[in-house]
Amino acid sequence: MPVFLSGFALAEIGEPPPIKKLRFDEDYSYLRGIPWPRQWPDCWKYIPLGNSPDSYLTLGGEIRQRYEYTNNPTFGQSPQDSHGVWLQRYSLFGDLHWNRHLRFFGQLTSALETGRAAGPSPVDEDELEWQNAFFDLSSNDWSGGTATARIGRQEIVFGSGRIVDVREGPNVRRTFDGGRGFLITPNWRVDVVAARPREDRRGVFDDKTNDTQALWGIYSAMQNPLPYPGNLDLYYLGYENENSTYVQGTAHEDRHSLGARYWGEQDNWDWNWEALYQFGHFGSGKIRAWTLATETAYQWPDARWQPTLKLSVNIxxxxxxPENSDLGTFNPIYPRGNYFSEAAVFGPRNFYNFHTFLYLQPTEPLALTVDLNFFWRLEKEDGLYSPSGQIVRSPDDSDAHFAATALSLTAEYTLCRGLVFTAIHTFGMPERFLRETGPSEDLNFTELTLQYRF
Structure with missing residues (x-):
């Protein structure tokens, strides 16, 4: 195997940490004391900066090449791309640990797009920008845990990403400007956040803080706090948007979310259940909204290909x-971009669905997934929305609920640590609501992605 693909010498230096969605959560301090020379990319993961083992630099990055082709985008409602879209993402980061109390993390990202018929969307292209640029001030002896204050530009994920996520699927990941404090102990973690999202622009170092939106709140995660298996997250998140748009209209939105997430695994079972209630104001009206999301999975580890069956039921x-000033539409705030599939047509507002998954592992590097999604809108006076909150389809006096059926096939092959090839095809069939309210062609979405993270 070529040196640049050889990965870590596991037999010599032990197991490396998993590559995470948030690269600043990776800890390579286990490499201290390992003599040089080291293989790629070990040579960049722990660079001593002095005699102290707590003073070191970690370097890394990402190269992602993605090709997408959609036949009949948004079921024929959006412009047709002639030959598909080529999306490129490049990233380099440096993680400087000055000592055990002071840290700086900086990450530059370039996202490029070619081929979109309507031109690049805000999540397609951002030529060069700071994705992360923050300082950490930490105390390692605070009530049996570690307390950290983080100031600057930073990516944020809470829970499983249903309510706040970096939006990994699209080419431009989401990030925030602001402050965050967190306390971590062996059994629980509490985060306090006050931030505004970055306003993504297409040029070089031209992004700025989006002063029309704000996020604040507290998120706590507890390990096994109940007399039966499972972990519990409890949270409050506040959200403000000066120009929110729903079928009802556009107005100032001030929304508060109270949520609980119960998740874990035992034996061959795995579960992730979440309930959330929202209140606040939209223009002159009141907000009363809610959601319930469940995922339950069972694996047969001793069977051939280790099949796992998962059922996801959400509402x-x-x-x-819409004539009443009060608003009942749920807002997922800052959710993952590929909420239901990589085709990313619909988002979790005014809906209910049944989504089944079958996972197969024919070989260690190859994973296969088949999933089938039946999607309805909940209230016939409201429409359907995209993951970002844009109105995909207005109600137009249709009394139909059934909106779409989607079948997705995914193959993921891990060539070596950090290098993954993914192929996805999604077939979407419009149902009665889409057929009654506008273009309703069958949707076919193909995605090929080669991603290397180091």
Whole structure:
């Protein structure tokens, strides 16, 4: 195997940490004391900066090449790309640990797009920008845990990403400007956050803080706090948007979310259940909204290909009277971009669905997934929305609920540590609501991705 693909010499230096969605959560301090020379990329993961073992630099990055082709985008509603879209993402980061109390993490990212018929969307292209640029001040002896204050530009994920996520699927990941404090102990973690999202622009170092939106709140995660298996997250998140748009109209939105997430695994079972209630104001009206999301999976580890079957049942409220100033539409705030599939047509507002998954592992590097999604809108007076909150389809006096059926096939092959090839095809069939309210062609989405993270 070529040296640049050889990965870590596991037999010599032990097991490396997993490559994470948030690269600043990776800890390579286990490499201290390992003599040089080291293989790629070990040579960049722990660079001593002095005699102290707590003073070191970690370097890394990402190269992602993605080709997408959609036949009949948004079921024929959006412009047709002639030959598909080529999306490129490049990233380099440096993680400087000055000592055990002071740290700086900086990450530059370039996202490029070619071929979109309507031109690049805000999540397609950002030529060069700071994705992360923050300082950490930490105390390692605070009530049996580690307390950290983080200031600057930073990616944020809470829980499983249903409510706040970096938006990994699209080419441009989401990030925030602001402050975050967190306390971590062996059994629980508490985060306090006050931040505004970055306003993504297409040029070089031209992004700025989005002053029309804000996020604040507290998120706590507890390990096995109940007398039966499972972990519990409890949280409050506040959100403000000066120009929110729903079928009802556009107005100032001030929304508060109270949520609980119960998740874990035991024996061959795995579960992730979440409930959330929202209140606040939209213009002159009141907000009353809610959602319930469940994922339950069972694996047969001793069977051939180790099959896992997962059922996801979800529902989110919609608005039942657009003429009334009160708003009932749920807002997922800053969710993952590929919420239901990589095709990313619909988002979790005014809907209910049944989503089944079958996972197969024919060989250690190869994973296969088949999933089938039946998607309805909940309130017939409200429409359907994209993951970012844009109105995909207005109600147009249709009383139909059934909106779409989607079948996805995914193959993921890990060539070596950090290097993964993914092929996805999604077939979407419009159902009665889409057929009654506008273009309703069958959707076919193909994605080929080669991603190397080091």
């Amino acid at each position: 989110a409220s919609g608005d039942n009277d």
